[in-house]
Amino acid sequence: MHTTVIPDLFGRVPAGLFGPLSGPLASLYWAILARYFQYEFEREPFALVKPAATEIAEQLLRASPIWQERREELLSLEQDGTLPESEPDLAGEAALARTMARRLVARLEATGWFHFEYRSNLGQVLSFHPWAARVLDTLVRVARDEQPIFQGYAHSIATLLKPDTFASRPGVSLREARRHTLELVRELKILNRNIYVFTQRLLDEVTTAAGVLAEGIDHYKDAVTANYHRLKTVENLYRWRTDILLRLDAIERDPVSIESAARWYAEQLDLERDAASRQVQEDLHLMRMQFETLPEITDDIDARNARFSGVALRKLMYLLRQDRRTEGQLQYLVERLARDEAPELEFDVYKCELLCDGFLYTPPTRRPKAAPQPLLPRRRELSEDVREQLARRLRNPFARARIEEFIGTLLGAGQDAPMGDVPLEDDEDYVRAIHLVIHGLDGKGTYRFRPAEETSPARVRKGAYEVPAGRIERTRKKG
Template sequence: MKPELNLFAVIPEKFFSVLASPLKEDYANILFRIFHQYRLTNFGLSREVLLDIIIDYLEEKAEDEQFTRLLDESVWEESLDLGSSPRDRASFVLRKLEETGWITRETLVNYEEYINLTDYAIQILDLLDKIRKNHRAEYQGYVFATYTLLYTEEASRQGAMALEKAYEQTEALLNGLKALSHNIKRYIERVQDELDPKAILRLHFEDYKAEILDRSYHRLKTSDNVSRYRPKIVDRINQWYNDENWVQEAAVHEVQRRRQGELTIEEARELIYGRMDFIRQTYLNLDQLLEEIDRRNSQYASASLLQIQYRLNSSQNLEGQILSLLQYLAQLLTEQAARGDDDLPAAMAGLFSLYSQSYLDEKSLYTPRRAARQHQPAEVVEAVTVDERVRAQRVAELQARLAEKLTRDKINRYVLEKLGEREMIRAEELGIEAMEDYLKLIYTAVYGRSQRVDYRVEYSGPRVTAAEGAFEFKNIVIRRRKGR
C-alpha cells in the first residue's frame, strides 16, 4: 500500500491564503458564487462569464469604502500598472484565484478559453457551503442507505464496493451524531452566557427547537430511530466476516479496482476486515453516544430553566437575597475589569478567600486493619425538645415553599383546568397577567414533550404580548392528548 501524501503535496501551499487575507469574506463570497454557477455547467465556465460574476460582486461592494481600500492596497502590492476599472479589478481577482490553485484555465480546440475549479477546490467549497448553511443530513438516510447497500443483490457480486459505500455511510452517521452532541454543548454554553431572559426564551423556543429538537433530536428518538435497522446490519456484517470465500472474493475485487501494484491481496483483506470491524463496532456502541446526546439535551433543558429562574428571581427570601448579592458582585467585577482592576473592594475581598489546602503528616499514613472491638455505647442523655410553636412555624414555612414548586403534576392540573372541555387552547388564552402566570407558561412548554402529562405543545403561531406589553411569548398551541 502506498504511503499517504503530505497535504500540501496535493494542495498548493498558498491555497488558503485568500481565505486568510483581509479580504477573506469577499474572496469566499466570490468563490461561492463561482461554485454555484459551476455546478450548473458540464464543461466549466468561459472566462467572460467568470469575469461577469466577479464584476457583479465588485459593483455591489462599490459603496463599501473599507473593501475598496483593501482591494486597492492588494492590487498596489502585486500589480502597480493595473487599471482601475471594474474589469481590471475582476481580472486581478481571477488571476489571484488561479495563482493560489482554486481555478485552472483550459483552451479548447476552437481556441475558446474555459475555466474550471480544481478537484480539491470543488470538495472544499462543497463542505464550506454546507457549513455556512448549517446543513444537517438525515441520520435515518445514512442508516437506511447502509442497510440497503448490505442487502442489495449486487452486494454478493460487488462486495468490496458495497462494503466501501456502507463504510462511508456509517462514518457519516457517526460524525453527524458527534456533531449533534457538540451542537447541544454549544447551546448549553450560549444559554449560560446569556443575561436577558427574553433572549434565553427565544434561544430555547426558536433557535434550539428549530436546529436541534425538530431537525435532529426528535426524529432521532422517534421515526428515525437507528435501532430499526441495526440488528440486520450487524447480522449481515457478521455473516460476511465469517465467510472466508466472500472476504477473499471481495479482496480480489478491491485489488482489481485499484491501480496496478497499489494494493496486495493481503492488504486488501486487512482493509475489508477493518471496514467490517468499524461498521459493526459503530452500531454496537451507538447506544453510548445516543445516551450522551440524551444527557446533554436534558442538561440543556435544566440549564435554560435554571438560568431563567435565576434571572427572574425577585423574591426577598434568603435565596433571593443571595442572588441579588451575587449579581451585584458580578456587575462590580465586570465594571472594574473594564477599568483594568480585577480586585474587589477591600471590604468584600475576604468573602472569597476560601481555598483548599492539603499536607502530609503522621495522620496521613495508612491505618492497618484491626480486629473488631466490643462497642461501648455512650450514655443516653435527655433529648432536646423543640418548642411546638417553632416546630409549627418551620413546618408551615416548608409547606409554603413546597406549594410554590411548579412540579409536572401541578402544571398538568393547571393545563387541564384551563382546557376545560376544549381540545386545544392558545397560550394567549391562559391569562398571562403576572410573573407567576408567565413561569407557568414556560413550564407548560417544557413539560409538553413528557409522556406523563395529558397534553402536548405545538410551536406554531406568532409572537404575542400580554399584560400591556410586560410579557412577550410565542402563541403556542396546547392540545389535549388523544385517549386521555
C-alpha cells in the same frame, strides 16, 4: 493502507490555497468562490466563461463594504508577485472596479482554486480543480449550517449491506458502508459537542427571555431536535443498529463475499491481495466497533440534551421572575458573582431568633438518640411428635440414601427382583420408581438397574403408571 498515517495535504493541494481566505479581504474572496460554485455545481448545466466570471466578481466587489472601506488594500494587490502586471490606469469608477475584479479573479486562479481552459466553441471557461471543488462543497455546507440527516446515513448503510445488494457488489458496498458509518459517528460526535456549546451560550450570552426562546426553540430545533429526535423515535437508531450488526456477522462468515470484496479492494486501492484481504477485515472490524459503541454516544447526547432543556427552563424562569421572587434575586447575585461582575457586598448575619413579638421561628431541638436494645431469644420446647413430623418433612424421600433403604427392604435376603415388584400405587411411588431407575443406571450405589432385553416387553404398567421394564440387582459399594 493504514489509517494511522497522517495524509500529506499539501502534497495534493497548493500550499497557498487558503491564502485568499485568511486575509482582510477573505469575505470578498469567499463571496466570489461561493457564487462560482453555485453557478458550476448547483444550477442546470452552465459554462461560466471568463468575461462572465469577471463581471460576477465586479458585481460582488461593488456590493461589498470592502470596496469603500479597504480600497487601498485592493489597489495593493498589483504588488503581489503571483499576479500579472497591472493594467494601464483607466479613467472612471467603472474601469477601476473592472480592473480590481480582474485582479481578484487572477489571484484566486494563481493560488489554485480554478483555472480557465480553452474550448473552441466557447472560449475561456472556468473549471474548478478537483480538490478545490471538494473543499468548496464542504465550506458551502458549513456556511449554510446544513445539518446531516442521521436516518439517511443509517438507511444507506443498511441498504448497502442487504444480502442482494451486497452479493452483487461486495467491494463497493463494503467501502461505501464504511464511509457512511464513519460519517454517521462523526456527525453524532459533532452534535454531542454542539449541544454543550448551545448550553454554554445559553448560560453566558443570553440575557433576555426572548433570547432564551430564540436560542432554545429556533436555533436548537434546527441543529438538534428536528433531526436527532426523529432518529430516536420514528427512525429508531437501535433498530438499524441491530440489523446492521447481524449483517456484519453474516458477511464475516461468507468467504465468497470476503474474497470478492478483497479482489475489488486490490484493484481499486492498488493493494496486494494479502493487504486487500487485511483491509477488508479491518473495515468490517471498524464498522462493528463503531456500531457497538454507538449507545455510549447516544446516551451522552441524551444526557446533554436533557441538561440543555433544564438550563433553558431555569434561565427562562429566572429572567421572567427575577424582579418578584427572592429566589430570582439570589440567582441573580450568584450569577454576577460567578462572573466577577457584582459589586462588593458587606453584610452581617445574625441569629434569627425573637425578632419581634409573635415571631413564628422555632429553634430546632435535638431528639435523644435511641439506645440499641438486644433481642431476647425465645425458646420453645418441641414435642417428639412435632420433631418427627418436621424430620420427615425435611428429609428428601427420593435421595439416594432413602432409595437404597427402600431397595434393601424390597430385596430382603435376595439378590435381585424385577421392576414389577416395585409398588406403583400413587404419585409418590411413581416418582420414587423414577429415581430408583436413575440411581440404578449410574453405577455409584449398592444396586444397579438392568434394562429388559429387546425381546422382552420394554415397559411395566400398573394402573395409570408406567415405568421401564428390567431387573434390580444388588451390588457391592464402591470403596
